[in-house]
Amino acid sequence: MHIELAKILHQTLFGALAAIGFGVLFNISRKNLLWCGVAGGLALAVRTVGLQLGGSLESASFAAALAVGAVVQMFQEKIGVSRNTLDVAGCIPMVPGGFAAKAILGLFALTAPVPIEPDKTLIVSVEYFLRVTFTIGAIGTGLAIPSLLLRVRRSISKETPLPAAKP
């Protein structure tokens, strides 16, 4: 359990690049792409530190999403970008798409005419599935918590008055 600075910088840089690339795909304006990069870099930096401190991928992703959600919540007014945009662009590099593909590939391999080491393949596949599910769950929940806690709900809707009870 030790902090490896070069690795953190590497992950931060490529997390930022991935977030910017996806920001372009999501049609985020050029001036806001920089903030996507900041959010993506922050997410990967926190996640990498979490992993190096001995955390699981899921818990490190949760901490990273929580950090991105909280920072975006604090600065979004100043930056002038919607919370949703930065949250999503920042956390996209943590979505474990590769694991999902490997999990499904494992299931395909199980149905081969002569499966090779089927019990091992099944365990690995299920493990990937669980990691994908828990990691996405951790990211979504981590992002949602700051906004659920801090959002000041504007009273915008007039509730339908209930009809008066008649005796």
Added chain:
Amino acid sequence: MHQPQTQAAPQSIEDIAMVSMEFGKLLMESGAASAIVDEYVTRVATALGAESVDLRIGYASLAITVRANGSGMARMRRVGGIGVNQRLDQAVRQCARRIESGELNMSTAADELKRVVRETPRHPGWFVDIAVGLACASFGRLLGVDWPAFGFVFAAATIGQFIRRRLIARQVNVFIAATLISFVASVLSGIGSRLAGSMTVDTAMTAAVLLLVPGVPSLNAQYDILNGRPTLGSARAVWVVVILIFLTIGVWLGQMALGEGR
């Protein structure tokens, strides 16, 4: 503030319903979560004079009941393909705020929305292709792809995104398109990185198809469920799973073609 009509005729209640649902439709199609859609539809309808608004958000349709001046009306609206377009999302929200400030009214709001849809800028196609290529190559590095394979993941994903744009333009079914793109991108990435002497050919093949992973819908699915809309959240989650299966079929075919993987 815009003054709500004192005598809202049935016609204008219908207008309130249709204009506010147009906002909801555009927000859904640009990738907004249900809480945002609900918030903005309610804000627009209220600013246009509705006393109460009840909205049902489905995956492919919206239904609304608007009440004003003692009468009410229910209407439904179809939602088109759900994508991600943040600048359109922002422009639609800005439009809603202009209705609230009284700058836009019922008759000008619909035209303004049409203008926003027409004029909201998009990044040039080639720029998106390169950016997506770079994103996938970066993903590759995050997953441990070595440097010899890096450039090939970039090239394969760039070509993959180029093909995706062409297929979308031809309105090819999104699931079939996912398999085609992932097959081409994984094979190109696999061949290139193998020739370059990479030790991580398998991961490079997977990294090149990550442009297809539906990150926004998978996060929206959770937001929707956490915000009390499990039906919409489940529909999004099912869509995500099916896309992932079709994507993986492409990679699987690519691995068989190259004799990689299992």
